[in-house]
Amino acid sequence: MEAPTRNLALDLARVTEAAALSSARWLGRGDKESGDKAAVDAMRKSFSTLEIDGRVIIGEGEKDEAPMLYNGEKVGSGNGPGMDVAVDPVEGTRLLAYGRPNAISVVGMAPKNTMFNPGPSFYMKKLVVPEAARDIVDIDAPADEMLKKIAKVLGKDVDDMTVFVLDKPRHAKIIEEIRRAGARILLHTDGDITGSLMAVNPKSDVDVMMGTGGTPEGVLSAIAIRIMGGAMIAKLDPQLVDEKNSLIDAGIDTRRVYTEKDLVKSDDLYFSATGISGGSFLGGVSFSGYGATTHTLSMRGLTGSIRYMEAVHNFETLMKVSNVKYD
Incomplete structure (x- = not known):
């Protein structure tokens, strides 16, 4: 199995940032399905740019219930290391829908066949x-x-x-x-x-x-x-x-x-979480006239690196290179 040579946690940060930016438009609007769908769509598009051969172990549900990011779905370019992927595009869909704190977007990855599969357990x-x-x-x-x-x-x-x-x-x-x-x-x-x-x-x-x-x-x-x-x-x-x-x-x-x-039976792990609604854990998405600011926790297992990152996104320039819709 090919070993990752780059810090994929930083790639995952872009994935959770995209999901947070897209879903944050639905903050407090009482529609958890639309907020979650916005995050799922953005996250899936972002995954397509990653040089991994990924398989979703923890997703939005079975294929007939979740047309995108379903359990078993292949993500990434198909090239690069084989990875088990766990996603929660919006952890706290009700928090997002009702404008409550600590809704976040989360992704974790581990080498292929090292992540516990919940199967029928909820x-x-x-x-x-x-x-x-x-x-x-x-x-x-x-x-x-x-x-x-x-x-x-x-x-x-x-x-x-x-x-x-x-x-x-x-x-x-x-x-x-x-x-x-x-x-x-x-x-x-x-x-x-x-x-x-x-x-x-x-x-x-x-x-x-x-x-x-x-x-x-x-x-x-x-x-x-x-x-x-x-x-x-x-x-x-x-x-x-x-x-x-x-x-x-x-x-x-x-x-x-x-x-x-x-x-999860490996130390070669990657994790990213980006705040959506803000709160005691991570700051939320704040919009300006030209873009937005996000707050992300990014971690890599092999090095033990833990990064708290504040990113300023300029939508005019970002949309020129990104296939993710943010508004």
């Missing part, structure tokens, strides 16, 4: 912590007991800790346990990739991310966590009867505990 229970807490985490332990142990290894009091949790009915018990422990809670309606990254980012106030979110989002998070450091443990957590039956039919053991290294 939901995954996750616990994400800084590196210091790697050896003491237990996905099945009550949240209050777990937080006391994590606080000890982080050198904090529990009531100094902040826990990211999705604000969903299924998390009522976890939220009760966190409050019983005395920790602070950051509740978000959507966006558990954002929560996972905040938990391992030393610049963030978040110490722990816990709860059940999307399985595809878990794989994307694992790519970033392997590069940034920190730890994730996870278990498939079907929320629907049909999902549970599909996992049983596929012979998948929902008792298995995964780590970030099980979800």
Whole structure:
């Protein structure tokens, strides 16, 4: 297999920037389908310029449900290294539609055949912590007991800790346990990739991310966590009867505990996320009379490079060389 010789994370930055620029026009307009479609279209066109032989492992769904960037779709020029690709053109479509913070566009890549394929799994229970807490985490332990142990290894009091949790009915018990422990809670309606990254980012106030979110989002998070450091443990957590039956039919053991290294089995990783609506994680797209400004997190696994990039885009000149529509 041909090894990448260039930093593909910088190429991916152009992909997520294009998706963010296109979808940001739909901020707060109440139409999540159109916002997502704008991102998907822009992302797919941008991928066509990459010198990779890519295959979408984490996409918008099966081919009959998602005509573009579907699971199994080939992306890139077809030349260059074979890569597994994970995309979330808009993580937080409802955040975008209703003008709420922390909608982002995300792409991750790993060498061919190294990325976990979720198959029929839609939901995954996750616990994400800084590196210091790697050896003491237990996905099945009550949240209050777990937080006391994590606080000890982080050198904090529990009531100094902040826990990211999705604000969903299924998390009522976890939220009760966190409050019983005395920790602070950051509740978000959507966006558990954002929560996972905040938990391992030393610049963030978040110490722990816990709860059940999307399985595809878990794989994307694992790519970033392997590069940034920190730890994730996870278990498939079907929320629907049909999902549970599909996992049983596929012979998948929902008792298995995964780590970030099980979800992506390589250090040769690339990750990019660009803010769409802005917020506590990444700045959003801001438009001017001539273009826009974007904020992107770009990472490469082999070098450990983590870049926070602010880019100013001049639409008049950009449209002369780009096949992506931004307005």
